[in-house]
Amino acid sequence: MLERTQVEAVREQNNKQKPMYSPSSHTNPLIWLGAIICTMIALAVIITGLVIFVGYMILRPRIPSVSVVYAHEDNLNFDQVGQMDVQISMVIRAENDNEKVHAHFSDGSFTLYFGGLQIAELRMGSLDVPRNSSYDIPYAIRSDSIPLDSEAMNDVDISIKRDKISFLLKGAVRTRWRVGVLRSIKFWSQLSCQLVFFPSNGTSRHSSCSSSSR
Numbered sequence: 001m002l003e004r005t006q007v008e009a010v011r012e013q014n015n016k017q018k019p020m021y022s023p024s025s026h027t028n029p030l031i032w033l034g035a036i037i038c039t040m041i042a043l044a045v046i047i048t049g050l051v052i053f054v055g056y057m058i059l060r061p062r063i064p065s066v067s068v069v070y071a072h073e074d075n076l077n078f079d080q081v082g083q084m085d086v087q088i089s090m091v092i093r094a095e096n097d098n099e100k101v102h103a104h105f106s107d108g109s110f111t112l113y114f115g116g117l118q119i120a121e122l123r124m125g126s127l128d129v130p131r132n133s134s135y136d137i138p139y140a141i142r143s144d145s146i147p148l149d150s151e152a153m154n155d156v157d158i159s160i161k162r163d164k165i166s167f168l169l170k171g172a173v174r175t176r177w178r179v180g181v182l183r184s185i186k187f188w189s190q191l192s193c194q195l196v197f198f199p200s201n202g203t204s205r206h207s208s209c210s211s212s213s214r
Contacts, residue, residue, distance in 0.1 A: 015164040064103035067210040110171030
């Protein structure tokens with residue numbers, strides 16, 4: 001009887017030492033849903049990147065560009081008080097020389113300067129140019145009376161006597177190419193153009209003036 005009591009005591013002691021496990025809890029369905037959505041988004045990003053990369057390697061598209069294709073000084077008035085008025089006609093061409101992709105231009109802004117003085121600001125809105133084509137945008141620039149200091153007055157006087165006056169056109173436009181629903185990243189096309197006019201007849205000296213991308 002004593003031995004049985006001891007055996008039972010040992011069993012009870014062993015039962016007390018056994019770890020107690022609680023039933024495993026189930027994962028919240030919302031956590032599974034969130035994991036599935038994140039996985040799908042990651043796969044979509046990877047697939048889109050691969051498609052764009054493969055498309056680029058196949059098509060080898062060039063960056064769309066802008067250029068000044070026409071410039072004419074319509075009028076130039078300068079008085080001894082130091083006031084200058086200028087009127088210039090200009091055509092900026094948005095060009096897409098890709099044979100297989102369309103091009104998009106947006107956020108274009110260009111500023112015309114004379115000797116560091118801002119003459120006028122030109123804007124270019126959103127524009128789609130089909131493959132292997134271009135679009136000409138005409139501008140009629142007419143400045144307000146520009147007050148000149150003594151140094152600028154001297155520069156204008158010398159320019160008129162030499163029959164050669166220079167203006168600087170600087171600015172940038174956002175460009176990108178697209179094929180169907182695929183679009184490339186946006187690039188900034190920078191334009192910096194020295195415009196040289198002959199005041200006697202208003203014509204301009206032809207010079208290469210196209211944008212560079214970055």
